[in-house]
Amino acid sequence: MTAAAPATTNVRASWLLGFWHSAIGKKAVMAVTGIFLFVWIFLHMAGNLKVYIGPEHYNAYAGFLITMGAPLLPAKGALYAVRALLLIAVWLHIQAATQLTLMNRRARPVGYANRDYVSAGYAARTMRWGGVIIVLFVIYHLLHLTFGTVHPDFIEHDVYHNFVTGFQVWWVSAFYIVANLALGMHLYHGLWSMFNSLGLSHDRFNSWKRGFATVFALVVTLANISFPIAVLIGVLR
Amino acid sequence: MDLTLQVWRQASRTAEGKFVTYEAKDISPDASFLEMLDVVNERLTERGEQPIHFEHDCREGICGSCGMMINGIAHGPAGGTATCQLHMRHFKHGDEIRVEPWRARAFPIIKDLMVDRSPLDMIIQAGGFISVNTGSAVEANTLLIPKAVQDRSMDAAACIQCGACVAQCPNGAAQLFTSAKVAHLGLLPQGQPERYERVVRMVEIMEEHFGSCTMYGECEAVCPKEISIDFIARMNRDYIAAKFKNRKSEANG
Numbered sequence: 316m317t318a319a320a321p322a323t324t325n326v327r328a329s330w331l332l333g334f335w336h337s338a339i340g341k342k343a344v345m346a347v348t349g350i351f352l353f354v355w356i357f358l359h360m361a362g363n364l365k366v367y368i369g370p371e372h373y374n375a376y377a378g379f380l381i382t383m384g385a386p387l388l389p390a391k392g393a394l395y396a397v398r399a400l401l402l403i404a405v406w407l408h409i410q411a412a413t414q415l416t417l418m419n420r421r422a423r424p425v426g427y428a429n430r431d432y433v434s435a436g437y438a439a440r441t442m443r444w445g446g447v448i449i450v451l452f453v454i455y456h457l458l459h460l461t462f463g464t465v466h467p468d469f470i471e472h473d474v475y476h477n478f479v480t481g482f483q484v485w486w487v488s489a490f491y492i493v494a495n496l497a498l499g500m501h502l503y504h505g506l507w508s509m510f511n512s513l514g515l516s517h518d519r520f521n522s523w524k525r526g527f528a529t530v531f532a533l534v535v536t537l538a539n540i541s542f543p544i545a546v547l548i549g550v551l552r
Numbered sequence: 553m554d555l556t557l558q559v560w561r562q563a564s565r566t567a568e569g570k571f572v573t574y575e576a577k578d579i580s581p582d583a584s585f586l587e588m589l590d591v592v593n594e595r596l597t598e599r600g601e602q603p604i605h606f607e608h609d610c611r612e613g614i615c616g617s618c619g620m621m622i623n624g625i626a627h628g629p630a631g632g633t634a635t636c637q638l639h640m641r642h643f644k645h646g647d648e649i650r651v652e653p654w655r656a657r658a659f660p661i662i663k664d665l666m667v668d669r670s671p672l673d674m675i676i677q678a679g680g681f682i683s684v685n686t687g688s689a690v691e692a693n694t695l696l697i698p699k700a701v702q703d704r705s706m707d708a709a710a711c712i713q714c715g716a717c718v719a720q721c722p723n724g725a726a727q728l729f730t731s732a733k734v735a736h737l738g739l740l741p742q743g744q745p746e747r748y749e750r751v752v753r754m755v756e757i758m759e760e761h762f763g764s765c766t767m768y769g770e771c772e773a774v775c776p777k778e779i780s781i782d783f784i785a786r787m788n789r790d791y792i793a794a795k796f797k798n799r800k801s802e803a804n805g
């Protein structure tokens with residue numbers, strides 16, 4: 316057998332593109348964008364917890380998001396910057412997921428007559444469709460509570476009012492709950508899987524990965540579904 | 553014990569295949585799965601029918617040739633076992649057992665349960681070696697290797713290239729196999745000079761033929777050598793490092 320030619324030690328201007336073209340590179344991009352989305356969703360959840368302190372606090376917090384970064388940035392400056400980053404992250408995440416899914420379909424053109432799963436759990440097997448539910452939900456959610464397009468009684472800047480009247484419609488609440496359970500499952504697998512995608516493995520912390528993913532998926536999901544439930548049972552009104 | 557087998561029969565790579573039902577009567581629970589198939593085949597031959605083709609060689613769990621899907625699980629239900637080491641006592645009298653070949657685009661069926669696993673060889677050819685001038689063997693104690701590192705490398709080296717990881721993976725990915733081969737050399741001092749080049753070359757060939765990893769963990773669960781998916785993380789780490797290193801490699805920068 317001949318020795319490997321040292322081709323890969325050349326400086327390559329297109330290293331980033333080459334990285335993206337490999338499946339492992341795409342998976343790393345999914346992990347990095349996934350972490351960004353997770354951090355964002357965690358802060359989003361934490362911020363929304365203010366709804367339990369009272370309408371003034373909640374509306375003040377919404378006001379803060381608009382003036383965030385002032386006086387350095389104009390009104391909504393930081394908000395739009397974060398939104399732009401989110402859009403890029405979501406785009407890359409979905410693009411990679413789609414391309415890898417197609418690659419995996421090609422790798423097994425003929426399936427088994429009956430196959431058994433030995434270790435893959437429900438969360439792991441629903442990453443793709445779960446992701447689709449999440450995106451549809453995010454679109455609805457933006458039209459509902461951000462832009463008010465599909466909200467029956469939307470008052471600009473009275474975020475608390477929009478929140479409560481929005482969730483008083485039972486099927487809207489039901490959709491929020493289902494979608495956030497899907498998000499919880501996505502995080503349950505994703506927050507565990509991302510360590511491996513990024514090559515983070517060490518005997519010192521490997522036993523913590525499962526617990527880490529479980530705790531954060533649970534916290535985000537429980538807090539998020541508590542909002543529609545609190546409105547439905549009359550705790551928030 | 554008496555069993556009913558549903559076996560995939562396919563005359564050639566391009567022929568249409570189908571499941572055929574066979575009664576396997578009077579099977580000893582001490583027989584291995586392959587020995588059970590031998591008995592069935594003997595009776596088929598006596599009746600003048602084509603025996604079921606399957607690959608086998610060592611029959612002691614070290615050559616990696618005997619894989620098949622048994623009731624939808626690669627190498628059958630026992631876990632940590634190659635098909636040749638799976639004994640019929642894991643089944644009950646009256647069981648129905650479905651036997652299928654590995655299914656992956658990279659593993660075309662040669663005949664019945666026998667598939668062509670050569671893309672795994674191509675991955676090895678791409679980097680599963682170290683380049684040295686072979687002379688007489690080096691004195692063993694000139695290169696000291698910590699015990700923990702040796703053990704870890706040996707865990708990876710236990711891979712027998714059976715392809716069960718690919719067969720079981722819903723993505724048809726060969727990550728467990730490739731990562732075991734990458735780690736086995738990459739952990740040892742002899743493997744260091746080509747460590748990053750090796751992982752890039754092996755991964756390139758792997759991705760040409762196989763799917764990509766989504767951490768289902770199915771591979772680890774069926775691997776006859778119980779290779780850990782932690783090796784996949786290690787391969788990802790080396791691959792990512794290799795891509796970043798090459799940007800300004802020591803030689804160029």
Ligand code: HEM
Nearest residue numbers: 345346349352353356412442446447450505508509512766
């Ligand atoms: C249409 C939308 C989405 C789709 C189709 C999607 C799909 C996927 C898929 C297929 C994976 C890979 C699973 C695996 O290989 O283990 C994944 C991983 C992940 N997703 Fe999503 N996802 C979506 C939205 C989101 C959102 C909104 C978040 C965050 C709140 C998120 C967070 C994550 C994380 C943290 C990972 C782990 C990355 C990794 O495995 O390396 N995803 N996603």
Ligand code: SF4
Nearest residue numbers: 711712714715717775
């Ligand atoms: S990693 Fe395990 S399942 Fe995969 S080829 Fe090697 S021995 Fe077989």
Ligand code: FES
Nearest residue numbers: 611615616618636
């Ligand atoms: S025949 Fe060699 S491993 Fe089974």
